[in-house]
Amino acid sequence: MSSEKPTALVTGAATGIGRSVAIALAKNGYDVVVNYSRSEDAAKVTAREAEAAGAKTLLCRADVSDDASVRAMLAATEKEFGRLDVLINNAGTTVDVEPKNFEEMTVDAWNRVFSVNVLGLFLVTRAATPLLKKSPNGCVVNTCSIAGLRPSAQPLPYAASKAAVANLTETLDNALGPQIRVNAVAPGWIEGEWMKRTLAKNYEGLMARRAKYTPLNRCCTEDDVADSMLSLILHNHFVTGEIIIVDGGFSSTT
Numbered sequence: 001m002s003s004e005k006p007t008a009l010v011t012g013a014a015t016g017i018g019r020s021v022a023i024a025l026a027k028n029g030y031d032v033v034v035n036y037s038r039s040e041d042a043a044k045v046t047a048r049e050a051e052a053a054g055a056k057t058l059l060c061r062a063d064v065s066d067d068a069s070v071r072a073m074l075a076a077t078e079k080e081f082g083r084l085d086v087l088i089n090n091a092g093t094t095v096d097v098e099p100k101n102f103e104e105m106t107v108d109a110w111n112r113v114f115s116v117n118v119l120g121l122f123l124v125t126r127a128a129t130p131l132l133k134k135s136p137n138g139c140v141v142n143t144c145s146i147a148g149l150r151p152s153a154q155p156l157p158y159a160a161s162k163a164a165v166a167n168l169t170e171t172l173d174n175a176l177g178p179q180i181r182v183n184a185v186a187p188g189w190i191e192g193e194w195m196k197r198t199l200a201k202n203y204e205g206l207m208a209r210r211a212k213y214t215p216l217n218r219c220c221t222e223d224d225v226a227d228s229m230l231s232l233i234l235h236n237h238f239v240t241g242e243i244i245i246v247d248g249g250f251s252s253t254t
Contacts, residue, residue, distance in 0.1 A: 002082030003056070006135070007031045009077060009084060011064050011124055012091030014039035016194060017143055017187070019046045020226040021088055026055035028230060030086065033058045033077050037091065056081075064091045064120030067127075074127040084131035086233055089121045089165075090143040094158040096197075110157045117161035121168060125176075133179045137237065140176070141229045142169050142184035144243055146251060149186055154198075162186075166243055173241030181240040183232045188247025190220045215249035 008025045012018040014036040022032050023046070032050045034057055036043035047057040058080045062069040077084055093116045095109045125140060132138035147154040148162025169184040176182055189195055189210050196203050211218045228246045232239060245251055 003031055005029060005031050005056075006085040006137070007033065007077070007081040007083050008086035008088065009033040009035065009073075009124075009128065010088040010090060011035040011120070012037075012143075013046050013088075014042035015046075016192060017190070017222050017225045018088070018090040019049075020222040021090065021229050022046050023049050023053055024223075024226040024230055025086065025088075025233075026050035026053035026057075028234065029054070031056040031058075031081055033060055033073070033081075033084075035060045035062055035064070035073060035091065037061065037063050063116075064124050065115035067123050070120075070123045070127050074124075074131065078131060083135065084128055085135040085137055085139075087125065087128045087132060087140045088143070088229065089124055089140060091120055091124075092117050092143060092161075094198075095155050097155050099153065099156050099159075105156065113155075113157035114161050114164075117158070118164045118168070121165060125172065129176065129180065132176075137233075138180040139233055140172070140180060140182045141232055142182070143225075144169065144184040144186040146186050146188045146245060146247055149243070149245070150251070169243055170241050177240060181232075181237070183236075183240060184243045185225055185228045185232075186243050186245045186247075187220050187225050188214075188245070188250050190222060190225070192222055210250065213250065213253060214247070215253065218248060220246055220248060 008030045010022040013022045013034040060073045062073040144165045145162040147159040173182040
């Protein structure tokens with residue numbers, strides 16, 4: 001029996017953008033499938049917060065780059081809720097290798113980034129498509145990055161993988177329309193753990209500098225990204241194939 005409430009699946013929902021959008025969806029009347037790969041304790045926190053906001057949740061451990069695990073996750077979603085209305089392809093990974101450090105970039109590390117960020121997006125979308133097509137408002141929102149739209153100092157496989165996410169977004173909208181809309185958000189520098197790991201001891205100074213040169217005088221937050229995703233889901237029903245930049249206008253100044 002299908003749930004009367006709409007259902008959303010958020011990949012990589014344990015922390016960061018994934019957690020923020022999972023909780024935001026719960027606050028807006030969605031039940032939520034909380035996907036994670038390794039961070040079980042953090043995923044449980046996400047689920048508890050989503051439940052506190054009124055959602056029924058399903059915790060699903062699955063590596064998005066593994067087709068069997070992905071299909072099992074979608075089967076569990078159908079069994080639990082009987083429907084799927086929204087897919088947030090947020091799971092992602094990177095490496096700590098500077099772009100000029102060619103020899104440090106191993107083939108295994110490169111392939112892992114693409115397996116999660118690109119293949120994973122495809123596998124989850126493919127497995128979710130039959131349920132999404134039954135929804136009156138089936139939609140997919142992908143987490144892209146400003147690094148995928150223009151040259152940046154991000155690690156090569158990460159930037160290239162996000163460029164692939166941008167291309168997939170613009171290709172899948174045609175492949176899945178008219179039943180399913182497909183869009184993406186491309187955040188700039190985001191306050192929080194991801195950039196703290198990337199910038200290390202330079203985090204505070206570089207984030208302050210980026211905020212100074214941003215027209216809105218601050219850097220992006222995880223909640224800013226979640227808000228943009230919600231707008232695409234809840235309001236912009238005639239928008240598909242678009243990549244929304246969420247960086248406070250910084251990219252317009254460079």
